[in-house]
Amino acid sequence: GAVVSQHPSRVICKSGTSVKIECRSLDFQATTMFWYRQFPKQSLMLMATSNEGSKATYEQGVEKDKFLINHASLTLSTLTVTSAHPEDSSFYICSARVGGGTYEQYFGPGTRLTVT
């Protein structure tokens, strides 16, 4: 149980284009999902927290107009990197948290984004 998937696992896009990454909780409903970014050989940094049906909360320094987050259902959150640039190349990892007083986060396998 508690499986989180991400799609795609790898994506290469040209500078200036937009890319959408999906995060799905496969066997549970996630009231809250989190998006992290990981640069090579570095730790995970929280980008934003999304709650189903409401606007995402972005961490300081994360551009909300560049990293669009939608959490339209209890099993799906999407991260869209708009007008991507090479410096957006990174490993993006989502996690999902079950509600109802349980605070465990379950992590997806990550998406490697390369912007050329």
Add this chain to the structure above:
Amino acid sequence: AQSVTQLDSHVSVSEGTPVLLRCNYSSSYSPSLFWYVQHPNKGLQLLLKYTSAATLVKGINGFEAEFKKSETSFHLTKPSAHMSDAAEYFCVVRINNAGNMLTFGGGTRLMVKP
């Protein structure tokens, strides 16, 4: 605010020898503590967690960690390293308040020599 410090960015051991990955935390509240492992280009796998029950926590793959409040430490150990243990390890703290956000340590890369 909470923070997590992993004292070693790299640890190298020989196969069959003990592993020690060090982690210290700071927190104003009662924390939950986790160790995750990440293999190259993979997501995070939970090794073990401490959530205010027994201070010695046993996890998967022979790993264990001991919560020492007086030392604000949560070091990860394994008696005998295996080649497949080579990976990045993250110590993570969660403060048990309304936010319940995770704070990650900087990570420790474990290398296992044959």
